[in-house]
Amino acid sequence: MEQFISKQLNExxxxxxxxxxxxxxxxxxxxxxxxxxxxxxxxxxxxxxxSGYDINQxxxxxxxxxxxxxxxxxxGWSYDARRLLVGSQNDDxxxxxxxxxxxxxxxxxxxxxxxxxxxxxxxxxEENKGKEEIKDIKSVGYRNKIxxxxxxxxxxxxxxxxxxxxxxxxxxxxxxxxENDGKFLAEEIGILKPNIIVCxxxxxxxxxxxxxxxxxxxxxxxxxxxxxEYVTDEGVNCKFRCRLYYYxxxxxxxxxxxxxxxxxxxxxxxxxxxxxxFRQFFHKYKTFDVISx
Numbered sequence: 001m002e003q004f005i006s007k008q009l010n011e012x013x014x015x016x017x018x019x020x021x022x023x024x025x026x027x028x029x030x031x032x033x034x035x036x037x038x039x040x041x042x043x044x045x046x047x048x049x050x051s052g053y054d055i056n057q058x059x060x061x062x063x064x065x066x067x068x069x070x071x072x073x074x075x076g077w078s079y080d081a082r083r084l085l086v087g088s089q090n091d092d093x094x095x096x097x098x099x100x101x102x103x104x105x106x107x108x109x110x111x112x113x114x115x116x117x118x119x120x121x122x123x124x125x126e127e128n129k130g131k132e133e134i135k136d137i138k139s140v141g142y143r144n145k146i147x148x149x150x151x152x153x154x155x156x157x158x159x160x161x162x163x164x165x166x167x168x169x170x171x172x173x174x175x176x177x178x179e180n181d182g183k184f185l186a187e188e189i190g191i192l193k194p195n196i197i198v199c200x201x202x203x204x205x206x207x208x209x210x211x212x213x214x215x216x217x218x219x220x221x222x223x224x225x226x227x228x229e230y231v232t233d234e235g236v237n238c239k240f241r242c243r244l245y246y247y248x249x250x251x252x253x254x255x256x257x258x259x260x261x262x263x264x265x266x267x268x269x270x271x272x273x274x275x276x277x278f279r280q281f282f283h284k285y286k287t288f289d290v291i292s293x
Contacts, residue, residue: 004049012056040081058154067194072161108261115150126282178209186213226277244277
């Protein structure tokens with residue numbers, strides 16, 4: 001199985017990313033950069049070669065190509081985020097963590113909330129608005145459905161700050177890094193060409209940098225932009241903003257999101273901050289075909 005995993009990490013799109021990462025690391029002129037620099041891209045699934053599931057090919061075949069962009073790895077050491085679901089050979093801790101990740105275990109709800117959004121972004125339509133789904137979030141049946149989606153649906157997992165950090169990444173440090181590395185991040189996005197990008201950063205710094213460097217600083221007109229405070233069906237203003245930019249020329253939907261941990265916020269808000277404007281997109285355009293053409 002390790003040979004099959006390595007093949008997926010070193011060929012096709014993930015292989016192109018490896019070449020980019022070498023240039024990216026060289027830009028730091030640090031002889032210890034390999035100990036700090038985190039690799040990422042298309043997340044390899046826990047499947048053997050007999051399954052026929054190659055993450056690069058599945059991504060290319062997918063109508064909805066979903067990329068999640070986070071701040072950085074908080075553990076202070078380099079790793080390959082593409083191995084989140086499979087772990088690293090001969091590393092028992094990594095292999096055990098991969099089992100937990102595949103089953104969405106964890107006290108902060110980090111991967112569970114990513115999986116919820118992955119499921120919603122992959123399956124939402126004008127007819128299926130995903131409102132009933134979030135109500136069933138704690139049911140066993142729904143959890144199993146989300147676990148299955150997380151382990152089947154191709155997705156990209158990207159750290160905007162490639163140098164591993166501490167438990168927190170303050171906006172000043174993130175912005176300094178993005179100022180230096182924003183063009184590399186834009187090149188990474190350009191290699192994978194996602195059509196759904198979710199920026200996990202409550203301050204909007206990653207979102208704004210992607211607009212600046214990948215989308216040439218363009219702000220969509222009112223017809224292609226949703227930016228509003230979330231209000232419930234009962235008319236209650238929940239005091240958080242939703243933001244979605246649609247770029248027809250790039251066939252890209254760009255979402256602004258909370259950090260996916262539930263600490264300090266209700267879990268449903270993490271979901272609705274992204275899925276609510278996605279509903280607005282479908283209300284206007286009725287189909288995802290305008291994106292995936």
